[in-house]
Amino acid sequence: MSAETIFAFDFGVKRIGIAMGNTLIRQAQPIKVISAVDNATRFAAIAALLEEWQPGLLVVGLPLHPDGAEHEMTARCRKFANQLHGRFNLPVELVDERYSSAVIGGQRGEVIDDRAAAIILQQYFDTH
Template sequence: MATLSGTILAFDFGLKRIGVAVGNTLMRQAEPLEIISAATNDAKFVEISKLILSWQPVLCVVGLPMHPDGTAHEMTQRCQRFANQLQGRFGIATELVDERYSSAVLSARRGERIDDRAAALILQQYFDQTI
């Protein structure tokens, strides 16, 4: 991977919500940004487009869910497709990050939405793995 410099957006993809986090390659600190709850796929990409225009990321990171043993499950392929759509629509390099244990780290109270914090964990994991 070439050395990148600038802002990175991370996404915790879900069918109902997409958590978004932001960080930069200088500070290497991830921060929760927002939760996209649009009803349709097109509406979700409209919201993502606004974030791309506002933050001008050099890279997008998408969490890749897997079973604890590393095998794929139903959401694995959906997240890979979402990552491909991000790269194709916006022309920004996109990387997948194993998110197997990100939700275990976050314990939400009933009804609390944590998707943006999950995205921040995914991005922080990316920063920690790319020294």
């Protein structure tokens, strides 16, 4: 059995955190934060990473209220996941990310999006 690379995304309006791991080791590691306000720049940066790493699966964190209810960012993340699938023709799975940023507990102003993506991917590994 060969190891498959998996990417995870912590989507935000201003930044997207990205982590990677593989199905053999099953450990996530943060790799990059993309800071871009327009879709063309965002997806160009993502395309370059996908070309380099050739993942077989993409995982997107799905933010929800503590009670599980959806909110505005939930819809935006679903749209981002659909765009990833449509642009890159890769399977995309959504993972509940309700407490990923809280687990990290970064300092005020610190960019933690890539570490949040690693938490999201680790949650995926731990449940699949």
